[in-house]
Amino acid sequence: MRITDTSDLWWRTAVIYCLDVETFLDWGGDGTGDFAGLAQRIDYLAEVGVTCLWLMPFYPTPDRDDGYDIVDFYGVDPRLGTLGDFVEVMRTARDRGMRVIVDLVVNHTSDRHPWFRSARSSPNSRYRDWYVWRDEPGEDMELVFPDKEESVWTYDERARQYYLHRFYRHQPDLNVENPDVRDEIAKIVGFWLELGVSGFRVDAVPFLIEAESAAQDVPDRHEHLRDLRAFLGRRSGEAILLGEVNLERDEQVRFFGGDAGDEMHMLFDFIAMQRLYLSLARQDAAPIAEAILDRPPIARASQWATFVRNHDELTLDKLSDEERQEVFEAFGPDPEMQVFGRGLRRRLPTMLDGDPRRIRMVYSLLFSLPGTPVLFYGEEIGMGENLEAEGRYAVRTPMQWTASRNGGFSDAAPSKLPGPVVEGGFGPEHVNVESQRRDPASLLSFMTLLVQRYRECPELGWGDFELLDQPNPAVLAHRVRWDDAAIVALHNLAPEPCTVPLTLGPCEAGTDLVDLLCDGVSPIDERGHAEVTLEGFGFRWLRPVSPTSRRLR
Numbered sequence: 001m002r003i004t005d006t007s008d009l010w011w012r013t014a015v016i017y018c019l020d021v022e023t024f025l026d027w028g029g030d031g032t033g034d035f036a037g038l039a040q041r042i043d044y045l046a047e048v049g050v051t052c053l054w055l056m057p058f059y060p061t062p063d064r065d066d067g068y069d070i071v072d073f074y075g076v077d078p079r080l081g082t083l084g085d086f087v088e089v090m091r092t093a094r095d096r097g098m099r100v101i102v103d104l105v106v107n108h109t110s111d112r113h114p115w116f117r118s119a120r121s122s123p124n125s126r127y128r129d130w131y132v133w134r135d136e137p138g139e140d141m142e143l144v145f146p147d148k149e150e151s152v153w154t155y156d157e158r159a160r161q162y163y164l165h166r167f168y169r170h171q172p173d174l175n176v177e178n179p180d181v182r183d184e185i186a187k188i189v190g191f192w193l194e195l196g197v198s199g200f201r202v203d204a205v206p207f208l209i210e211a212e213s214a215a216q217d218v219p220d221r222h223e224h225l226r227d228l229r230a231f232l233g234r235r236s237g238e239a240i241l242l243g244e245v246n247l248e249r250d251e252q253v254r255f256f257g258g259d260a261g262d263e264m265h266m267l268f269d270f271i272a273m274q275r276l277y278l279s280l281a282r283q284d285a286a287p288i289a290e291a292i293l294d295r296p297p298i299a300r301a302s303q304w305a306t307f308v309r310n311h312d313e314l315t316l317d318k319l320s321d322e323e324r325q326e327v328f329e330a331f332g333p334d335p336e337m338q339v340f341g342r343g344l345r346r347r348l349p350t351m352l353d354g355d356p357r358r359i360r361m362v363y364s365l366l367f368s369l370p371g372t373p374v375l376f377y378g379e380e381i382g383m384g385e386n387l388e389a390e391g392r393y394a395v396r397t398p399m400q401w402t403a404s405r406n407g408g409f410s411d412a413a414p415s416k417l418p419g420p421v422v423e424g425g426f427g428p429e430h431v432n433v434e435s436q437r438r439d440p441a442s443l444l445s446f447m448t449l450l451v452q453r454y455r456e457c458p459e460l461g462w463g464d465f466e467l468l469d470q471p472n473p474a475v476l477a478h479r480v481r482w483d484d485a486a487i488v489a490l491h492n493l494a495p496e497p498c499t500v501p502l503t504l505g506p507c508e509a510g511t512d513l514v515d516l517l518c519d520g521v522s523p524i525d526e527r528g529h530a531e532v533t534l535e536g537f538g539f540r541w542l543r544p545v546s547p548t549s550r551r552l553r
């Protein structure tokens with residue numbers, strides 16, 4: 001294995017940053033964020049060290065699900081700019097060494113999409129069979145949005161049939177069994193690749209390929225994903241598919257394409273994310289350690305995407321009822337902080353009562369676990385949420401650039417913004433980019449350091465996880481090794497300081513543990529023992545460095 005492999009399989013060591021153009025920066029002054037605004041902030045993102053942007057849906061939309069309801073897969077929402085503005089952003093990002101991936105939302109369309117309008121208008125429409133119709137409601141399936149919908153089947157007066165929608169009723173599911181639909185999906189993928197994207201965050205992957213009824217005699221549905229992957233590979237050697245697949249471990253393996261690794265390149269590790277919150281609530285490292293140990297082996301070009309927050313509810317659906325309750329009690333006891341009975345609509349800093357030590361410890365942990373970290377905009381400055389906003393929109397508030405009106409997001413009247421700005425202690429007066437840029441002790445400065453160190457440690461993206469034995473239940477002590485490189489990471493999930501005795505195995509005489517995030521060196525004795533202290537919620541990244549090592553200390 002060579003260090004240069006990290007540029008071919010770039011996604012294994014990337015730093016991905018998710019943003020919605022609509023809420024990032026309004027340059028036009030009409031209250032809506034736009035591509036012109038994003039172009040202005042590419043340098044900021046490059047300074048933080050982001051290597052790949054993930055753009056949430058920016059396509060023309062009636063905007064009833066924040067753009068996840070699309071009426072044209074080949075365009076740009078005119079409120080955000082034009083295709084020309086999109087290309088300008090692509091070009092600027094590439095110049096700053098940043099890749100861009102975009103949301104691919106092809107499980108469904110908006111009900112106002114011309115395909116659906118035509119489909120519902122007549123059984124003879126060429127688009128009729130692009131959707132899933134039944135004379136009687138089909139199989140009852142689990143609802144994704146139980147607060148708004150009662151069934152995944154809705155009767156359409158015009159079509160005089162029921163149609164399937166796994167999400168809202170205004171998002172009819174496309175029929176991917178139809179070869180014409182598959183061809184169209186490939187065309188969409190091909191279109192954006194021509195405009196320079198490096199891949200796709202694929203929305204709702206399991207729903208995309210699911211059988212309407214298990215009883216139906218349908219051949220291997222994963223074939224669709226394999227075809228898509230092969231097509232992607234033919235069109236671009238570097239493009240990736242990052243799948244939203246919130247399923248149990250054994251199912252996840254299938255969406256990677258098993259040993260062949262020929263489906264999704266990356267999957268979000270929803271399980272590790274949920275177990276992390278359980279660990280934080282209990283101040284016990286076991287749940288997160290188990291989640292990482294429990295990861296199935298994956299192919300060389302596959303990778304886990306790690307995260308602590310995304311744009312949706314912080315789902316806790318893979319925890320048991322009691323475990324979920326523990327996390328609710330610790331981090332979101334009020335019913336208004338919860339949503340869909342399974343998740344939280346808060347951001348990390350508010351859940352941790354703004355404790356800077358604890359917030360940093362969590363991000364240090366995120367970046368030190370094997371995988372590729374994904375940040376949601378505003379995490380780097382510690383933004384909070386606004387619970388006044390509806391449902392999941394609580395965490396999709398405008399980016400906070402300055403302490404001035406609208407957090408510097410827009411010059412327009414507050415009523416024109418896509419949603420309310422955060423208020424109170426986490427509002428722009430206290431949490432904004434401008435002031436944190438000038439403060440070496442800020443969260444932004446810390447996150448920038450973390451990103452820099454992560455990028456200098458390819459073992460974190462490529463290496464194997466090993467849990468290190470030590471006596472403190474609140475401490476996660478782990479080592480990630482790749483070839484002759486290694487990082488030892490220690491994280492104290494509890495407020496009490498502690499000492500961590502470590503047994504690291506045989507190493508060259510004179511090997512030290514060198515701190516990578518601050519100044520400090522701990523000796524390792526000839527039997528491979530070391531003793532390291534941690535403050536309350538403290539953390540250390542330690543690299544074993546032998547006298548003959550040539551790596552930077």
Ligand code: GLC
Nearest residue numbers: 065068105167203204244312
């Ligand atoms: C995914 C998205 C979510 C959206 C849904 C329907 O789960 O993450 O935001 O509402 O798909 O497209």
